[in-house]
Amino acid sequence: MAEVFKEAIRLLASFDKEIYEIVLLSMVVSFSSTFFSTILAVPLGILLGNIEFPFKRVVVRILYTTMSLPPVIVGLVVFLVLSRKGPLGHLDLNFTPSAMVIAQTILIVPIIMGIVYNRTKEDGRNINDIGKTLGANCFQRGILTIKELRIPIFIAIVTGYGRAVSEVGAIMIVGGNIKGHTRVMTTSIAMLKNMGNYSMAIAIGIVLLTISFIVNGILYHFQGE
Numbered sequence: 001m002a003e004v005f006k007e008a009i010r011l012l013a014s015f016d017k018e019i020y021e022i023v024l025l026s027m028v029v030s031f032s033s034t035f036f037s038t039i040l041a042v043p044l045g046i047l048l049g050n051i052e053f054p055f056k057r058v059v060v061r062i063l064y065t066t067m068s069l070p071p072v073i074v075g076l077v078v079f080l081v082l083s084r085k086g087p088l089g090h091l092d093l094n095f096t097p098s099a100m101v102i103a104q105t106i107l108i109v110p111i112i113m114g115i116v117y118n119r120t121k122e123d124g125r126n127i128n129d130i131g132k133t134l135g136a137n138c139f140q141r142g143i144l145t146i147k148e149l150r151i152p153i154f155i156a157i158v159t160g161y162g163r164a165v166s167e168v169g170a171i172m173i174v175g176g177n178i179k180g181h182t183r184v185m186t187t188s189i190a191m192l193k194n195m196g197n198y199s200m201a202i203a204i205g206i207v208l209l210t211i212s213f214i215v216n217g218i219l220y221h222f223q224g225e
Contacts, residue, residue: 007199008206019200023207026184029097029171030164033104038157040105041112045156046145048113049120050128063117066110071103075170078103082174095176100184103170108160115156119149155222162215166208 011019048059080086082094082102093099127148131141146153168186175182177191185208192201 004198004202008203011200011203012206016200016203019203019207021180022183022185022188022204025097025182026165026186029100029104029184030161033101033108033164034157034161036101036105037108037112037160041109041156041160042116042146042153043142045113045116046120046124046142046149049117049124050145060117063110063114067114069107069110071107071167071169072173074106075103075173078106078170079174094174095178095182097175097182099174100171100182103174104164104167107167107170108164111163112156112160115159116149116153119152120145123149151222155219158215158218158222162212162219165211165215 048056048063078099079094082088082091082099084092093102124145127145128141131144136144166186168190171182171184172187172190175184175187177183177187183191185204188204189201189208192198192204
């Protein structure tokens with residue numbers, strides 16, 4: 001074990017090209033999916049928390065259910081939709097980073113949306129009423145809500161990113177774990193373990209744990225505030 005960890009540290013310290021290409025692709029895919037998820041989920045979460053409509057409880061229950069979607073099911077559905085005989089097969093996206101971003105976005109949107117909705121239903125209406133009293137229009141009230149709920153929104157985004165960077169099932173299916181093309185940290189660790197290449201697996205695992213520690217540290221800091 002000592003030799004394995006020693007070799008893992010050596011690989012990281014020597015800036016092994018393969019390892020850092022994997023890390024870079026992981027970061028790009030995770031940041032991209034988190035960005036697109038934020039654009040979709042934050043406005044929808046605020047809207048859901050501020051308005052009343054028939055069957056809202058049903059919609060909320062569906063939202064809570066989708067927050068724990070099995071990644072392999074999401075990966076399978078996305079793969080079938082993007083397959084050559086699927087409805088979006090003409091885009092030829094399977095086994096590309098774009099397909100991985102799509103799968104991760106589907107997984108993250110409900111998480112960010114659910115957290116934003118929970119906080120908005122508690123404080124959003126008061127913020128909305130204050131905006132109306134001050135004569136703000138609908139757009140201005142939306143901006144005011146985002147500004148006042150910026151800490152919970154940021155926590156939601158960081159939580160979504162943490163799910164994205166640690167996800168393996170969906171991106172393994174749609175990405176294929178192709179070396180130099182769709183191989184990311186989580187899929188690499190699973191593959192390297194099966195190959196018996198424990199040094200590189202641990203080296204990548206150290207990077208993944210470091211990222212997770214930073215993400216959780218940010219979460220703890222803002223939750224404390």
